[in-house]
Every structure is written in C-alpha cells, then in structure tokens.
Amino acid sequence: MELNKAVLDCMQALRRRLREELNQDIRLSQPDAVEAMLLACLRSNEQATRELGIRLAELSDFHGASKPQPRNTFHRASPETPPAIAQSQQSGSVRMYRGQRVYA
Template sequence: MELNKALLDCMQALRRRLRDELAVDIRLSQHDAINTMLSACLTSSDEETRQLGQRLAQLSDNPFNRAAGAPTPAERPITPLADPTKLTPTSGSVRIYRGQRVYL
C-alpha cells in the first residue's frame, strides 16, 4: 500500500480523535495501525470519528471498505473462540510465555 499525504493526514486526524475520545494510543509506525484505527472507529459513538474511519478505509483500499464489496466487521458473523481446554494436548501442562502457548 502506498502512503500519500491525504492518507497520512486522515490517519493523524483520526489518531487524535481516537486518543481524545477512547484513550487509544496508536502509533503511525505500527504495522497494523490502519486496521487498529478502523476497529476503534467501529466502537466509537461519535459520527465524525466514524466518517473519518470510512474515509481512511477508502483511502487505504482496506477490506473494511464497503465499496470494495468486502463485508465490514459489523457485517461478518461472529465466530466463537475455540475452547482452550480442547486445544491443549491430553498430557502435560500449558504455560503462556510472551503471549505464546508453551506445552510442557
């Protein structure tokens, strides 16, 4: 994806609004900054923030964009998370180390 002035300006404006409104700190250098901003926009109750999110989706050609024909996260069916007890092996224990499962 190509970053241009319009996209960066939109990201900066949206970043400020999300920080003030939802206390979400997003850095533009994050690899998933656009997706994080768009997800935060879906939880926002402010119409201007939602419009900025739609503008960001259009500028970034993101799958959140309705014009691309892809469903937005609100339209996607919610799938339940897998039961962690079924994911662990039958013998041994599981520990979390730096966010990863470690099977002992």
C-alpha cells in the same frame, strides 16, 4: 498500501480523535495501524470519528471482508482452489513488506 499525504493526514486526524475519545494511542509506525484505527472507529459513538474511519478505509484500499494473510507465505494454487482465485494467483500477486506494496 501506499502512504501519501491524504492518507497520512487522515490517519493523524483520526489518531487525535481516538486518543481524545477512547484514550487509545495508536502509533502510525505500527504495522497494523490502519486496521487498529478502523476497529477503534467501530467502537466510537462520535459520527465524525466514524466518518474519518470510512474515509481512511477508502483511501487505504482496505477491504474489511478480506482476511489478513499471514506474512512471509507464498500461496500456490492447489487442486481445490477455485478457478477465479487460481487465475489471480497466476497473474501475479500483491504482498505487503514494511507497509509497502510489493508486486510479485
């Protein structure tokens, strides 16, 4: 995920709301800060907090349907891998290293 001004502003605003509303302190330096904020937004009863969570998900390219992959693992196509996934793995992959995208 790329951190730019819009993402950081949204994260800071959401962090303040979550601290006030749910007494949950999430540090921006946490490796899973975005995921923790988005999960906390699901527990929120405030519409403004939920809207900030939606905005953060859009800005951070977070896909809730995808499962987080274990760190430091290399994925190779196996005989059971569906063709579409095998093709995407061969064309290159995007991994996260200390919160930054690494194109391999």
